[in-house]
Amino acid sequence: MAKQLTIFVENRAGRLKTITDNLRKSNIDIRAFTIQDRGDYGLLKLIVDKPDDAYLALANLGCACALKDILAISVPDQPGNFHRLTSALAEHNVNVIDAYGFVLQPHKTGVCCMEIDQPQLMKAQEIVAEAGFTVLQDEELYSL
Structure with a gap:
């Protein structure tokens, strides 16, 4: 079954750059994304080519994230x-x-x-x- 990576992201300049840079360095390809505003924080939902690796890379960065079917x-x-x-x-x-x-x-x-x-x-x-x-x-x- 396909997996979506959902990341709880602080809504401030540069935060997306930090996340995408971490994924780039881990050689993970973002295939689709959506961002939802929730005030001071937002939800970044990603479809990536290696969801388990992406989850680990972002968890190691300190991001609150989840893999969902x-x-x-x-x-x-x-x-x-x-x-x-x-x-x-x-x-x-x-x-x-x-x-x-x-x-x-x-x-x-x-x-x-x-x-x-x-x-x-x-x-x-x-x-x-x-x-x-x-x-x-x-x-x-x-x-x-």
Whole structure:
């Protein structure tokens, strides 16, 4: 299963540089990211090519971070597909806690990364597959 690295980051100039410099020195490739503002602190969510190594590198730096299992879903970039995906999950009462996505060019393949309530994660994986979408395994996601 794919993993997302979530880092609790002080909201001040230079903090992201420290984190990205540490990952660069550890030869870790950031594949996707999102930042959420929470006032004095924020959440930095990363998809990286070596999540376990990234976790250790940032923990050694003193960062409060966590590795979370997520669903990384390949979604063809066509109108209505995200709706089809969310409808399948809603019909089975699966709660999406957090999500973000991106489109890979030139293949026009969307990737939707979803954090699902842990007890529903395996069920969600089955629902997504039954709806005709592909759940990317960790190495598939990290090598995009």
